[in-house]
Amino acid sequence: MRFRFPRGKIRSDPDRKTGCGKSATGNTIIGRKVFESSVSSNSQTKQCQLETTVKFSKEISVINTPGLYDNVLNKEEIITEIVKCVTLSSPGPHAFLIVIKVGRFTEEEKNTIKELKEVFGEKIEKYTMILFTHKDQLEKQNKTIEQFVQNGDPDLQSLIKSCGNRFFCLDNESASFPQFRDLLNKIEAMVSENRGTYFTHDMFKGTEKHIQGIQKQKLDKKVKQYKQRHKEVTQSEWQKTYWRLVEESR
Ligand SMILES: Nc1nc2c(ncn2[C@@H]2O[C@H](COP(=O)(O)OP(=O)(O)OP(=O)(O)O)[C@@H](O)[C@H]2O)c(=O)[nH]1
Ligand SMILES: [Mg+2]
Helix, strand or coil: CCCCCCCCCCCCCCCCCCCCCHHHHHHHHHCCCCCCCCCCCCCCCCCCEEEEEEECCEEEEEEECCCCCCCCCCHHHHHHHHHHHHHHCCCCCCCEEEEEECCCCCCCHHHHHHHHHHHHCHHHHHHEEEEEECHHHHHHCCCCHHHHHHCCCHHHHHHHHHCCCCEEECCCCCCCHHHHHHHHHHHHHHHHHCCCCCCCHHHCHHHHHHHHCCCHHHHHHHHHHHHHHCCCCCHHHHHHHHHHHHHHHC
16 A cells, blocks of 8 residues: 655645654653653654663663654655564564553544554554653543553554553653553563464565555565675675665665
8 A cells, every 4th residue: 555645745734743652652762861751832853763671680671752743744655654663573573562542542542553554454453552741741630651541542442442441541751661661561461362473474464565566566676686795795785785775766
């Protein structure tokens, strides 16, 4: 599937005062400010970025992406970046986190899982969790996230339901170790439910189609030439190179 939106113009989003906190969430998980996160009425993150940390003797990689409803990039550019993120996490991600700011669930966000399924296929639901940010704002109202969800928007409830009722709420402003540990436990519970499997390419036909659109033959040729010239490359070097070749093949 290919998405087409008029190019060049910033789509105005009256709801967008700042981002929902994707980059800030990435920083909380990594434990350092590695992703640019700021208050802005225009979308800040335009490219995927992979960062890795080691916690509890485990290597944790986080890939930050632009928002699905970014108001600077067009839809095709966003989908390309998000598809790229799945390849960056080769052999595949264990978890997708859909980040939503507490108290702000826009019309566009209601379609999130539908759009992700169109690109990545039905199985993505098994690997997805809803991650709310701005827990501090909820606490000011003496509300728990469970209360917020129970008394909240039915569309939000059905989004959570479609993701196996998995959700978590973070305060990125005062990112603490217990929050990180609890989030990691929740993600690991989902990984166990999936018996440790990661989300792989053959699970999503839409992505394959998308990549085919990027002149697959031209790409295959470039990959072959590169591999002939470079016999030993590390996985992270290869991930970077692969996407450079994808860009060159467009
Ligand atoms: N109070 C509070 N502020 C937060 C929280 N999470 C994020 N923010 C703030 O919200 C603003 C936007 O956060 P970002 O992480 O840049 O949002 P984003 O989703 O990455 O935005 P784009 O990359 O532009 O799509 C920043 O000023 C963050 O400091 C939170 O849990 N509590
Ligand atoms: Mg960002």
